[in-house]
Amino acid sequence: QVQLVESGGGLVKPGGSLRLSCAASGFTFSDYYMSWIRQAPGKGLEWVSYISSRGNTIYYADSVKGRFTISRDNAKNSLFLQMNSLRAEDTAVYYCARRAYDILTGYPTPPDSWGQGTLVTVSS
Amino acid sequence: SYELTQPPSVSVSPGQTARITCSGDALPKKYAYWYQQKSGQAPVLVISEDNKRPSGIPERFSGSSSGTMATLTITGAQVEDEGDYYCYSTDSSDNHTGVFGGGTKLTVL
Numbered sequence: 001q002v003q004l005v006e007s008g009g010g011l012v013k014p015g016g017s018l019r020l021s022c023a024a025s026g027f028t029f030s031d032y033y034m035s036w037i038r039q040a041p042g043k044g045l046e047w048v049s050y051i052s053s054r055g056n057t058i059y060y061a062d063s064v065k066g067r068f069t070i071s072r073d074n075a076k077n078s079l080f081l082q083m084n085s086l087r088a089e090d091t092a093v094y095y096c097a098r099r100a101y102d103i104l105t106g107y108p109t110p111p112d113s114w115g116q117g118t119l120v121t122v123s124s
Numbered sequence: 125s126y127e128l129t130q131p132p133s134v135s136v137s138p139g140q141t142a143r144i145t146c147s148g149d150a151l152p153k154k155y156a157y158w159y160q161q162k163s164g165q166a167p168v169l170v171i172s173e174d175n176k177r178p179s180g181i182p183e184r185f186s187g188s189s190s191g192t193m194a195t196l197t198i199t200g201a202q203v204e205d206e207g208d209y210y211c212y213s214t215d216s217s218d219n220h221t222g223v224f225g226g227g228t229k230l231t232v233l
Contacts, residue, residue, distance in 0.1 A: 012223075029147055031224055035231065044224060044225075044226050044227045045159075045210055045227070046224070046225040047221060047223075047224075050221075057220075059220065059221055094168075105126065105219065107219040107220055108207075108220060109172075110169070110172070110212050110222060111159045111169070112169050112178070113173075114168070115165040115166060116165075116166050117166055
């Protein structure tokens with residue numbers, strides 16, 4: 001079965017950095033878009049970033065552009081999110097989520113499988 | 125930017141029908157998707173492409189869409205259906221990213 005396991009979260013001071021990882025199993029990782037979606041405490045879901053199967057299409061939310069970098073290693077079935085210049089408002093649970101590619105439309109589908117998330121807390 | 129609007133909360137008694145709505149200007153041309161998120165857990169896709177139920181989702185969950193409004197219906201809601209529900213769809217000008225609705229807290233008691 002599809003399994004997505006995030007790691008790397010923790011407590012970091014404002015201005016600091018963290019690198020999140022997502023280990024995927026149970027499907028052909030290189031066939032899928034992968035994404036990071038976050039949820040601040042008591043709030044809704046927010047796109048952070050996503051990356052196409054080969055890494056040639058990348059999206060960042062305006063709120064993280066220039067500070068976060070998404071990457072993937074298809075040989076190791078892994079997704080990453082390098083987060084720099086962290087701010088208090090980046091405090092959230094960060095979910096790794098899979099997106100299929102719809103051959104008919106040429107676009108990725110909505111996330112269909114999610115990991116359990118990793119908590120990032122930015123505080124002094 | 126494109127927005128999907130959901131009511132903040134819906135409350136029903138066990139066995140009743142719960143309806144959660146999602147409104148968006150592009151919904152006449154775009155599919156709606158629905159996620160369920162129970163407390164402390166990751167979201168789970170319960171309805172795709174307006175009305176399709178992924179494998180393993182109980183039959184009491186159904187979806188529909190008409191005009192600028194999509195609706196998630198839970199027929200015979202159970203206590204274990206409590207949680208937050210998010211709709212998702214895409215804008216007519218951006219098929220890649222999509223947006224999440226603000227979420228609706230469903231209480232079954």
